[in-house]
Amino acid sequence: MRELFQADMKSLGDQLVEIAGLVHEAMSQARDAFENADVELAEAVITNDARIDYLQTALDEKAIELLALQGPVAADLRTVVAALRMSSSLERMGDLARHIAQLARRRFPDLVVPELAREDFRQMADHAVTVSGEVEQLLTTRDLQHASTIAKLNASINELHAKNFATVSLPEWNAPAATAVDVALASRFLERFADHGVSVARKVTYLMTGEWEPVIAAD
Amino acid sequence: MRELFQADMKSLGDQLVEIAGLVHEAMSQARDAFENADVELAEAVITNDARIDYLQTALDEKAIELLALQGPVAADLRTVVAALRMSSSLERMGDLARHIAQLARRRFPDLVVPELAREDFRQMADHAVTVSGEVEQLLTTRDLQHASTIAKLNASINELHAKNFATVSLPEWNAPAATAVDVALASRFLERFADHGVSVARKVTYLMTGEWEPVIAAD
Numbered sequence: 001m002r003e004l005f006q007a008d009m010k011s012l013g014d015q016l017v018e019i020a021g022l023v024h025e026a027m028s029q030a031r032d033a034f035e036n037a038d039v040e041l042a043e044a045v046i047t048n049d050a051r052i053d054y055l056q057t058a059l060d061e062k063a064i065e066l067l068a069l070q071g072p073v074a075a076d077l078r079t080v081v082a083a084l085r086m087s088s089s090l091e092r093m094g095d096l097a098r099h100i101a102q103l104a105r106r107r108f109p110d111l112v113v114p115e116l117a118r119e120d121f122r123q124m125a126d127h128a129v130t131v132s133g134e135v136e137q138l139l140t141t142r143d144l145q146h147a148s149t150i151a152k153l154n155a156s157i158n159e160l161h162a163k164n165f166a167t168v169s170l171p172e173w174n175a176p177a178a179t180a181v182d183v184a185l186a187s188r189f190l191e192r193f194a195d196h197g198v199s200v201a202r203k204v205t206y207l208m209t210g211e212w213e214p215v216i217a218a219d
Numbered sequence: 220m221r222e223l224f225q226a227d228m229k230s231l232g233d234q235l236v237e238i239a240g241l242v243h244e245a246m247s248q249a250r251d252a253f254e255n256a257d258v259e260l261a262e263a264v265i266t267n268d269a270r271i272d273y274l275q276t277a278l279d280e281k282a283i284e285l286l287a288l289q290g291p292v293a294a295d296l297r298t299v300v301a302a303l304r305m306s307s308s309l310e311r312m313g314d315l316a317r318h319i320a321q322l323a324r325r326r327f328p329d330l331v332v333p334e335l336a337r338e339d340f341r342q343m344a345d346h347a348v349t350v351s352g353e354v355e356q357l358l359t360t361r362d363l364q365h366a367s368t369i370a371k372l373n374a375s376i377n378e379l380h381a382k383n384f385a386t387v388s389l390p391e392w393n394a395p396a397a398t399a400v401d402v403a404l405a406s407r408f409l410e411r412f413a414d415h416g417v418s419v420a421r422k423v424t425y426l427m428t429g430e431w432e433p434v435i436a437a438d
Contacts, residue, residue, distance in 0.1 A: 064300055067300070068296050077287050078283065081303065085307070088304070088307070165397070168397055168399075169395070175396070177388065178384070178387055178399075180397075185403055185407065188404065188407065
């Protein structure tokens with residue numbers, strides 16, 4: 001029974017890693033589609049999101065089955081409940097990558113972001129891709145150094161998010177109002193994507209240490 | 220043991236209703252603050268959100284304790300897991316009401332939305348308030364008529380959300396880009412608020428019927 005339980009717990013962890021890998025791939029492709037107005041790649045991200053949704057549902061069913069059949073307690077129970085929460089965060093990250101791809105598709109053949117904000121968006125999207133890569137690594141290795149990296153990337157993304165709003169108010173900003181709307185939404189999607197990454201990092205940190213906050217190395 | 224279990228399950232349901240009541244109050248006040256540039260009311264919504272967050276954490280702890288001590292199975296287990304999910308949706312709804320209040324505070328003493336879009340926003344915010352009232356009623360009574368109402372309100376909100384984006388592109392739109400950004404964000408917050416309401420409605424519907432989709436009356 002105990003061996004079966006350990007195998008089930010491991011399989012739950014593997015499923016989380018698999019979803020995180022797809023989310024990382026989705027954001028990586030969404031960034032490329034967004035920056036290069038690549039409508040085929042955008043379509044691929046949009047289509048592939050269904051796979052993430054399917055795997056989340058499968059993971060949730062597995063977790064509920066594990067709760068029903070094995071009645072875990074203490075740390076094991078918290079791990080299963082955390083897996084349910086993390087699968088939900090990962091599924092939202094997949095949705096947000098899809099939203100970025102949808103913006104790229106909607107503005108094709110134009111780019112979504114005008115020249116004035118493009119460099120900040122490039123950094124922001126790179127950080128978002130790195131966040132999802134770090135989430136995948138964190139779930140694979142449980143090395144909390146990745147949680148710390150995610151927290152730092154999130155702080156940078158929040159700064160860039162605020163900066164994007166300031167950019168729209170600059171006298172040099174001369175794009176149509178609809179472009180300002182797209183910029184606001186894209187910035188919000190990337191910011192939320194990172195928030196969900198932090199949420200996963202906090203749950204892993206809590207499971208490993210009993211503390212909620214990832215330690216951010218002072219550098 | 221069974222009686223204790225039933226009492227715990229009832230208490231979990233009561234806690235959800237309490238949080239839903241606070242979310243309804245928060246969105247109702249956020250709407251008023253947003254439409255009247257009432258900065259004190261906006262501050263109240265922002266401050267009171269901490270209470271919703273606290274109650275969500277308390278509910279989650281209760282649910283985990285119930286899983287650990289009572290090991291529910293079958294329908295009871297699904298109800299507890301659904302309660303964890305619904306508390307998470309309600310907490311996000313509280314955050315989104317807070318975001319609406321924060322926009323009102325940021326633009327005070329101006330109104331966030333320019334005249335051209337104000338009537339659509341008035342309807343959208345009223346619908347959002349009604350969604351949260353219906354969520355509270357649904358959780359109180361388990362009468363699926365409320366789930367159907369929530370689905371209909373959400374469809375209207377989605378239409379108004381799309382209309383807001385079209386409004387920003389009209390030739391009559393002459394507000395600064397920063398206003399377009401605020402309008403985009405406010406519209407997105409209301410749309411997401413309703414999405415979370417639908418998410419709660421779907422979970423209650425599933426628990427009551429085994430089906431995922433709330434039935435929308437043909438009218």
